[in-house]
Amino acid sequence: MAGEIPDLVATVRTGTGKGAARQARRNGDVPGIVYGGGSDPLAINLPFNYLLTKLRQGRFMSTLFNLKVEGQDDVRVICRGVQRDVVKDLPTHIDLMRLKRTSRVKLFIHVDFDNQETCPGIKKGGVLTIVRNEVELDVLAGDIPDHITVDLANAQMGDVIHISDVTLPEGAKPVIDRDFVIANISAPRAVLADDGDDADDTAAASEEAPAADA
Numbered sequence: 001m002a003g004e005i006p007d008l009v010a011t012v013r014t015g016t017g018k019g020a021a022r023q024a025r026r027n028g029d030v031p032g033i034v035y036g037g038g039s040d041p042l043a044i045n046l047p048f049n050y051l052l053t054k055l056r057q058g059r060f061m062s063t064l065f066n067l068k069v070e071g072q073d074d075v076r077v078i079c080r081g082v083q084r085d086v087v088k089d090l091p092t093h094i095d096l097m098r099l100k101r102t103s104r105v106k107l108f109i110h111v112d113f114d115n116q117e118t119c120p121g122i123k124k125g126g127v128l129t130i131v132r133n134e135v136e137l138d139v140l141a142g143d144i145p146d147h148i149t150v151d152l153a154n155a156q157m158g159d160v161i162h163i164s165d166v167t168l169p170e171g172a173k174p175v176i177d178r179d180f181v182i183a184n185i186s187a188p189r190a191v192l193a194d195d196g197d198d199a200d201d202t203a204a205a206s207e208e209a210p211a212a213d214a
Helices: 017-026 048-056 189-208
Strands: 007-012 029-035 042-047 065-069 075-084 091-098 104-114 127-130 134-140 147-151 160-162 181-186
Touching: 017 029, 029 048, 042 048, 048 091, 104 127
Parallel strands: 007 065, 029 091, 104 147
Antiparallel strands: 007 042, 029 042, 065 075, 075 091, 104 134, 127 181, 160 181
């Protein structure tokens, strides 16, 4: 997640229960509820097309949003459930949870790669291959990093960079237990091809060499 926390714009829903929810859908909205954070639940509506666009952007359930509702203070929320029509698979209801600063949340955080211009492995012709340009971290809601940084200042050709090689912000930890790969610096294809040709030439020369006299 790079940049500012994205907004999620909603309106207060008048009335509660199935009748009010059905009316919201007839009006082109998706009804929802905001709960938690030490405050009373708040019934809201989100425009159907607006919400559908957000959902189709991906990772909706693991994105922190700044909920904006007219007449209410902005609050950080994360989605805890999207109900869908069983036939059309379209959203019919959404559950959002308010987050306290001490709440822990799993989010995808953007990865920056610093010092590419001075990286020894790249200067020698190596190619930086980025396996993950963002990683899922378990972080505190009050200390969500804008990004994590991979420093390539001392990276050599052939190096593989794992999550354990990255200094994470205080309080943040990877969601995945294994030491997964973030990037590597590989030799250019031409070099690999030349190495393969050299090996073939050596093998061919061995086959063509006359056998020694017994």
